[in-house]
Amino acid sequence: MKKLNTQSPDFQIELKALLAFETAQNPEIDRIVADICADVQKRGDVALIEYTNRFDGTSAQTITDLILTQDDLQAAFERLQPEIQTALKTAAARVESYHQRQKMESWTYEDEDGTLLGQQITPLDRVGIYVPGGKAAYPSSVIMNAMPAHVAGVKEIIMVVPTPKGERNDIVLAAAFVAGVTKVFTVGGAQAVAALAYGTESVPQVDKITGPGNTFVAAAKRRVFGVVGIDMVAGPSEILVIADGSTPADWVAMDLFSQAEHDEIAQAILIGTSQPYLDEVQAAMNRLIETMPRRDIIEASLGNRGAMILAKDLDEACEIANYISPEHLELSVENPQQWAKKIRHAGAIFMGRYTSESLGDYCAGPNHVLPTSRTARFSSPLGTYDFQKRSSLIQVSEQGAQKLGKIASVLAHGESLTAHARSAEFRLKD
Incomplete structure (x- = not known):
């Protein structure tokens, strides 16, 4: 990992270079995505089937081969081991409870002359959620995208999930059952986004599309924005840990690994106020990396975009954090609530040494769909409010x-x- 020191005269230049990430659109990907979207818009189900067979290696003959019903989702749930069923239901219940508290309510008031003014809150009619599929299993992504829509009162939640070589993941489908998904189409990529945005003979047009995907999915979401709403065009996953030296070094090392293992361009940064403690964490990382199945990815991520920053004190560490505006911020310090008040920009703030970021990924309750690439300066986590809209009332x-x-x-x-x-x-x- 890179080593930075706030007292270095080049610190700001080094920090900007560390955070720099090329977000420019890839013209070739945009061209491919534009062609796919136009084709799906024009030919509907036929194009959707063709692209799914081509890109996912499936052999669907009709659109029916790509549709899963509530019965299919329930069957997937029932095939799981009881402990997995319980974990899914518990996580979903916690996410639901948290998002219930986010519901916006309608309100009105009257001027002294009897004029009525107010705001009417209504849910979106239909939303689409994109979930990565195949060997990758992201049931948490299903819950985090579907549950706030369900809480908001959305009547139809349409899920799309690719199934390469026809491989369906029971835990993902079971999560859809638990989270109240209405129907699932086993399609992915730009063609799935286009189908949700424009509608086909079988896929209903939605009002908003949420959920993570690869660069083609991100490009497609960017392209259809305006026809439908989207949650965000997300960048690589990020974690920033501020540590005062009171947390065991092994814990902090594994917290950094937990984001680095996502992919080679994920970012993990540690800010400490003691060089000996930073050295201790580095030693723990050197030791623990031997136990990591995704060692190559972790090492590439930390080598490409990771860093340890030595700050003079926690006040300075918090100011650096506000500049970085991370997706995930761990305050692994004494009196974390005191320091949280100094944080203005972060997707989610994890307070105290026992609050690992991974708990937020799965079951703490708040949403794990968070702003990346410094967009926490002006945007917020996905929530119930993203599936509600406001109408002004004037009488x-x-x-x-x-x-x-x-x-x-x-x-x-x-x-x-x-x-x-x-x-x-x-x-x-x-």
Whole structure:
């Protein structure tokens, strides 16, 4: 891992270089995705079947071969071992409980003249969630995307999941059953995103698409945004740990590994206030890496984008964290709630030495779909509110129209919009 020191005159330059990540669109990928999206929009189910057979190595003859019903999802759940069933249900219940508290409510109030103003909250009608499939099993992704939609009151939750070589993952499908998914299509890639965005003869058009995917999925979500809503175009996974030296070095080392093992471009950063402690963590990493099945990925990630930063104190560490604006921030310190108040930008804040980031990934309750690539400066975790929308309520009384109409008339004439002005003036008594 790179070693940085805040007292170095080049620290800011080194930090910016560490955080730099090429987010520019790949023209070749964009061209391929554009062609696939246009084809699915034009030919519907036929194109969807062709791309699925080509890219996933399946042999579907009709769209029915790619559809899973509630009965299929329940059967997958029942095939699991009891302890896995219990873990899924417990995690889903915790996620549901947390997201229930995020529900926005409608409200109104009246002016002194009887004019009613307010806000009406309604759920989206139908959403699509994208879940990676095949040998990769991400039941947590199903729960984190589907459960807030379910809590928000979305009537239909359509899930798409690729099944390379026809391999269906029971734990993923069981998670869909537990989280209240309506229907599953075993399709993936840009073609799945296009099907959800535009609709086909069999895949219903959705209002919003959420969930992670590869670069083709990300490019497709970017392309269809505006036709439908999307959650975000996510970058590589990130963790930033601020440690005061009170947490066992092995714990911190494994926390850094937990993000580095995602892929070679994931980012793990440790900020400490003691060089001997940073050295202790490095020694723990050198020892523990021997036990990691994904050692090659972890080493590539830490070598490419990982770093240890020596800060002069925790106040400075928090300011650096605010600049980095990490997806996951662990405050592995004494009195973590005190230091959390100094954090302005982070997707999720994990407070205290017993709060490993991995608990948030699976079962703590808050959502694990978080802003990456410094976007926590202006965006938030996925939540119930992402599946609700607001409509303004305005009911002007006769008395209120006399006051507001005159104001609107003046402003409309100022913008040379005569019809706007007269529309208000017609309701004036004098």
